[in-house]
Amino acid sequence: MKFSSSILALCALPSASAFIAQPNAFQTTALEATRARIDPGNSYAASKSITPNAQTVPNSKFGTKEPVIVQGGSLKTWSFISPNVERVKVILDTEGRPLDSDIELWQGPDNTPHKMRVYVEDGALRPFTTVIETPRSPSTIAVRNTGHLEFPMNAIVEADTGLARPQAKKRPLIIQGGALRTFPFDPRVQSVEVLLKTDGRPLNARIELLQGPNNNKQVVELYTEDGLDRPFYVEIETPGSGNVVRIVNTATVEFPMTAWVEAKSVNNGPVGEAVLGGDRGDFMTRRK
16 A cells, blocks of 8 residues: 555656756856867867967977977887888987987897987087988887986987988098088177098097097097998087087997088077187288
8 A cells, every 4th residue: 555655655746858858958158169160070179279260380400390309318219111211310419418319220130320419508508410321221210218217318310302412512621530620600690510431331430529638528429330332421510719629439440430520500690709819910810
């Protein structure tokens, strides 16, 4: 009897329409309305953009390509399988901290035909730019940040099939094994390009940028298995005055190399800094 009375009590309740959501039960928020305007299909990639008028600001140093952050003590690799990739451009920089890294070219197991050690005192003032020849693909470029964890760096490794092989305009200078040569530059010179080659023998060299006695701003220790097939090209930023590029052939006397060192960009405006080692007459001549 009690069971029958309970059933009758349930039947006396309001209809099942009470369990249906009312039209005003849910309201569209401003965020959802913005997301619907941006992405009618509600895709995840587009829904991440909340501001419809947002624009990507290109990086003036790296162009529009986003650099890869390489933390201190970590390794990043870029592989190239296409046979059309004959050379690769590598750009490294920091936010003003020192840059210390190893760059290697891998071709096959345990085969490293090209490697270098790079040190830059200020990676923002003097970003490192080089071109690595990569014949006979596939190839892998490995960039290792040998600095501490507190010194991350930005890296771009970009293949360009239309990138021309670096060519020199002036007459070369032969540097015998164990010898060194220095190249001083005017304060108006903002960057310098260096090209090193051999006649097919291994290439071992040390390239330094000096400002003052034994004051290294940038150092590159280089090894190339074949200096004719894989010549070394680097662009060195030279802001300020008293810049001297020093090249040392660290190989023995049987392995000479050919070097081109030329100014890449020159500022023709007035020089506002003193010239290291210059006298009054030299200063007045430069002002004219």
